[in-house]
Amino acid sequence: xxxxxxxxxxxxxxxxxxxxxxxxxxxxxxxxxxxxxxxxxxxxxxxxxxxxxxxxxxxxxxxxxxxxxxxxxxxxxxxxxxxxxxxxxxxxxxxxxxxxxxxxxxxxxxxxxxxxxxxxxxxxxxxxxxxxxxxxxxxxxxxxxxxxxxxxxxxxxxxxxxxxxxxxxxxxxxxxxxxxxxxxxxxxxxxxxxxxxxxxxxxxxxxxxxxxxxxxxxxxxxxxxxxxxxxxxxxxxxxxxxxxxxxxxxxxxxxxxxxxxxxxxxxxxxxxxxxxxxxxxxxxxxxxxxxxxxxxxxxxxxxxxxxxxxxxxxxxxxxxxxxxxxxxxxxxxx
Amino acid sequence: xxxxxxxxxxxxxxxxxxxxxxxxxxxxxxxxxxxxxxxxxxxxxxxxxxxxxxxxxxxxxxxxxxxxxxxxxxxxxxxxxxxxxxxxxxxxxxxxxxxxxxxxxxxxxxxxxxxxxxxxxxxxxxxxxxxxxxxxxxxxxxxxxxxxxxxxxxxxxxxxxxxxxxxxxxxxxxxxxxxxxxxxxxxxxxxxxxxxxxxxxxxxxxxxxxxxxxxxxxxxxxxxxxxxxxxxxxxxxxxxxxxxxxxxxxxxxxxxxxxxxxxxxxxxxxxxxxxxxxxxxxxxxxxxxxxxxxxxxxxxxxxxxxxxxxxxxxxxxxxxxxxxxxxxxxxxxxxxxxxxxxxxxxxxxxxxxxxxxxxxxxxxxxxxxxxxxxxxxxxxxxxxxxxxxxxxxxxxxxxxxxxxxxxxxxxxxxxxxxxxxxxxxxxxxxxxxxxxxxxxxxxxxxxxxxxxxxxxxxxxxxxxxxxxxxxxxxxxxxxxxxxxxxxxxxxxxxxxxxxxxxxxxxxxxxxxxxxxxxxxxxxxxxxxxxxxxxxxxxxxxxx
Numbered sequence: 001x002x003x004x005x006x007x008x009x010x011x012x013x014x015x016x017x018x019x020x021x022x023x024x025x026x027x028x029x030x031x032x033x034x035x036x037x038x039x040x041x042x043x044x045x046x047x048x049x050x051x052x053x054x055x056x057x058x059x060x061x062x063x064x065x066x067x068x069x070x071x072x073x074x075x076x077x078x079x080x081x082x083x084x085x086x087x088x089x090x091x092x093x094x095x096x097x098x099x100x101x102x103x104x105x106x107x108x109x110x111x112x113x114x115x116x117x118x119x120x121x122x123x124x125x126x127x128x129x130x131x132x133x134x135x136x137x138x139x140x141x142x143x144x145x146x147x148x149x150x151x152x153x154x155x156x157x158x159x160x161x162x163x164x165x166x167x168x169x170x171x172x173x174x175x176x177x178x179x180x181x182x183x184x185x186x187x188x189x190x191x192x193x194x195x196x197x198x199x200x201x202x203x204x205x206x207x208x209x210x211x212x213x214x215x216x217x218x219x220x221x222x223x224x225x226x227x228x229x230x231x232x233x234x235x236x237x238x239x240x241x242x243x244x245x246x247x248x249x250x251x252x253x254x255x256x257x258x259x260x261x262x263x264x265x266x267x268x269x270x271x272x273x274x275x276x277x278x279x280x281x282x283x284x285x286x287x288x289x290x291x292x293x294x295x296x297x298x299x300x301x302x303x304x305x306x307x308x309x310x311x312x313x314x315x316x317x318x319x320x321x322x323x324x325x326x327x328x329x330x331x332x333x334x
Numbered sequence: 335x336x337x338x339x340x341x342x343x344x345x346x347x348x349x350x351x352x353x354x355x356x357x358x359x360x361x362x363x364x365x366x367x368x369x370x371x372x373x374x375x376x377x378x379x380x381x382x383x384x385x386x387x388x389x390x391x392x393x394x395x396x397x398x399x400x401x402x403x404x405x406x407x408x409x410x411x412x413x414x415x416x417x418x419x420x421x422x423x424x425x426x427x428x429x430x431x432x433x434x435x436x437x438x439x440x441x442x443x444x445x446x447x448x449x450x451x452x453x454x455x456x457x458x459x460x461x462x463x464x465x466x467x468x469x470x471x472x473x474x475x476x477x478x479x480x481x482x483x484x485x486x487x488x489x490x491x492x493x494x495x496x497x498x499x500x501x502x503x504x505x506x507x508x509x510x511x512x513x514x515x516x517x518x519x520x521x522x523x524x525x526x527x528x529x530x531x532x533x534x535x536x537x538x539x540x541x542x543x544x545x546x547x548x549x550x551x552x553x554x555x556x557x558x559x560x561x562x563x564x565x566x567x568x569x570x571x572x573x574x575x576x577x578x579x580x581x582x583x584x585x586x587x588x589x590x591x592x593x594x595x596x597x598x599x600x601x602x603x604x605x606x607x608x609x610x611x612x613x614x615x616x617x618x619x620x621x622x623x624x625x626x627x628x629x630x631x632x633x634x635x636x637x638x639x640x641x642x643x644x645x646x647x648x649x650x651x652x653x654x655x656x657x658x659x660x661x662x663x664x665x666x667x668x669x670x671x672x673x674x675x676x677x678x679x680x681x682x683x684x685x686x687x688x689x690x691x692x693x694x695x696x697x698x699x700x701x702x703x704x705x706x707x708x709x710x711x712x713x714x715x716x717x718x719x720x721x722x723x724x725x726x727x728x729x730x731x732x733x734x735x736x737x738x739x740x741x742x743x744x745x746x747x748x749x750x751x752x753x754x755x756x757x758x759x760x761x762x763x764x765x766x767x768x769x770x771x772x773x774x775x776x777x778x779x780x781x782x783x784x785x786x787x788x789x790x791x792x793x794x795x796x797x798x799x800x801x802x803x804x805x806x807x808x809x810x811x812x813x814x815x816x817x818x819x820x821x822x823x824x825x826x827x828x829x830x831x832x833x834x835x836x837x838x839x840x841x842x843x844x845x846x847x848x849x850x851x852x853x854x855x856x857x858x859x860x861x862x863x864x865x866x867x868x869x870x871x872x873x874x875x876x877x
Contacts, residue, residue, distance in 0.1 A: 047502075050502070050506050052502050052505075052506075071505075071511075072502070072505040072506055073505045073506070073507075073508050073509050073510050073511075073513075073514075074508075075506075076508070077506055078506055078507055079502065079503050079506035079507075080503070081499050081503060085497065085499050085500040085502075085503045087500065087504075087517075087518060087521070088522075089521040089522065089524075098504070098507060098509075098517070099507035099508050099509075101517075102507070102508050102509050102510075102513055102517075103513075104510070105508035105509070105510075106508070107507075107508055147503075150507065151507070153507070154507065154508065160506070
């Protein structure tokens with residue numbers, strides 16, 4: 001079933017091109033993350049989809065219907081911002097019921113139906129009993145849950161999420177990311193998420209598009225993008241620790257995995273491991289203990305300085321000679 | 335002595351300076367005026383005061399005050415809110431000019447406003463056909479003219495603080511533009527609107543110069559009635575009764591405004607890109623244009639009138655400012671009045687700035703608690719207490735020991751400084767409050783003493799607000815009429831007093847001179863405001 005289709009979309013601010021001929025699809029029932037650094041144009045793309053920015057060219061359509069000229073409030077989408085943007089003059093229930101109270105809007109419900117729907121949504125986001133609270137008294141995580149409930153209130157055709165978890169601290173972000181994943185699946189929502197945080201994208205979405213300087217540089221399922229980053233920049237942005245090119249990449253391939261073929265390779269930090277049975281030799285340049293493992297910087301013979309890990313208790317004093325193995329599932333050819 | 339009590343002692347010592355000033359030059363004279371009414375023969379007779387409130391004429395005056403102020407407030411809010419949107423949420427060529435033009439009427443001398451309106455609507459004036467001369471409608475229009483800027487600036491500041499994404503979120507949830515305005519924007523603006531409306535009501539209900547010059551014998555409000563009772567009928571009991579009533583009502587209003595303001599979210603001034611107008615904004619821009627025309631029309635007609643005498647056009651009225659007028663309407667040439675006005679306003683603005691910045695500093699301390707709330711309210715009082723009461727109080731209390739200032743040149747500047755004081759506090763206070771206290775703590779932890787913190791953290795942020803406040807106080811002092819009309823001696827008048835004298839005396843030359851003097855006064859006040867506007871202090875003129 002077709003959901004959102006963005007074709008050849010360009011948005012300009014004066015002389016700056018914020019979104020440059022972008023194509024993107026969000027199939028109905030799926031969650032697509034647009035991942036990119038700040039300033040890459042991803043929020044502008046989201047705003048153009050919402051109808052808040054007027055594109056210079058290209059089209060946005062949903063279920064086959066072109067949305068050019070359709071104002072924001074008639075698109076049947078819902079938008080959730082980084083900081084929730086709850087209405088401070090309404091309580092939690094009032095915020096969630098907001099779209100249901102709008103007359104002449106498709107989401108309009110009668111009073112008793114509103115109450116019931118608000119209760120359902122509060123339980124969906126895990127905030128039973130919060131109906132009468134004022135938004136000012138809520139924590140950051142609770143506010144985002146309320147904002148999510150409000151956005152889901154009228155079962156929008158498409159949910160637009162602008163960095164929904166970025167304002168939260170790390171622990172909360174991880175927990176809420178997996179909750180968000182479950183809530184979106186349970187609600188059967190179609191959603192487009194923009195974020196600069198690859199973990200958020202991986203935790204919430206099914207598919208992703210990587211954006212850079214106003215263009216989509218790569219898109220596909222999470223697995224496709226993760227296993228085959230389009231280029232070195234994308235690999236590093238996705239969280240790969242290093243990208244090796246040219247001779248160093250070839251030496252590493254010959255030493256470690258002669259059956260693979262690559263010209264350049266992206267390595268996760270845990271791709272190289274200090275292992276007495278490993279095929280390569282290296283000298284320890286730096287070592288730092290973390291709760292799970294020892295993070296080391298090695299000078300690998302023939303490949304140069306690379307990050308690696310060692311099991312706790314391994315002798316990795318600076319200057320020590322060690323042997324190193326490579327885990328080919330943790331490298332990606334570029 | 336421990337650190338905490340030393341800090342508290344410092345605060346008290348600092349607060350003592352403006353407090354002594356307020357007590358000596360505001361509470362004491364006002365109290366003296368009220369005491370005259372309640373103790374007419376040296377014995378306490380509240381019955382006489384109550385008797386005053388039963389007079390039919392007083393009922394008429396109260397009723398006129400109430401309805402003229404209420405209707406002027408309603409119209410001002412209706413006119414001002416769309417303009418606030420246009421100049422604070424849109425970017426268009428000439429926006430800064432519109433912002434500056436809107437503020438000009440507020441600092442115009444009330445006498446000039448009265449004269450300018452009469453010139454516009456007099457039977458011989460450009461709008462004479464409307465037959466508004468001498469009507470209550472004309473008075474309401476002049477009050478609106480005077481106060482539009484209060485609404486534009488106060489509501490505009492709130493409008494700037496609303497995150498546009500909140501409205502976008504509502505639109506995305508299905509709210510039409512009208513529903514967004516009604517359910518999201520207006521609730522967020524409400525504290526600003528209520529705050530501005532209560533201040534406008536206050537200004538309208540205590541307006542003196544406008545009603546005095548336009549009301550004639552038919553219309554009087556509480557303020558002009560106090561003036562009439564004290565100067566013409568020498569009925570101090572009646573005047574005191576009205577003053578007490580005014581103080582009570584106004585204190586209540588100020589308390590209400592303060593409460594609404596506190597419940598509002600702190601104003602955050604993060605710069606956001608402001609969009610260019612779209613087609614949907616055309617009505618708002620047209621509305622803004624109409625309001626600007628309404629604000630400029632009386633000034634235009636004033637300028638025209640100043641250039642003619644009878645049927646001849648030219649600068650003769652301006653040249654005549656060097657004389658004492660037809661049949662010696664004045665004791666000194668009008669130019670001397672201008673000189674007096676400038677020197678007095680300069681002195682008054684120095685006083686107001688000195689006291690006001692100390693008060694602003696004290697009320698902006700984050701850990702102030704109750705004390706700062708009381709201080710803030712106390713120093714707002716001059717905003718609402720009848721300037722006539724202040725002026726008359728000065729006259730009857732500061733004429734003998736312990737404070738004998740009868741012949742002091744400082745008398746008028748001090749009175750004007752009291753009137754301008756609340757405006758200084760309201761301009762500087764919010765700017766000081768916007769400084770994150772942790773910056774001061776960081777500076778202190780790096781070794782800066784309290785004075786150095788003030789110089790290196792507060793001053794770099796606040797200096798523009800201080801200059802703006804001084805300019806604002808200067809412009810307001812320049813046009814102050816209520817208190818000054820009591821205190822100015824005939825041989826040393828200020829320009830507004832000169833204008834009032836000139837229009838009170840018959841003769842085409844006197845009238846022409848009044849027009850020319852009004853233009854000079856308006857131009858001076860406007861020039862000061864234009865200069866101050868360039869400093870871009872957001873809190874200026876907000877309440």
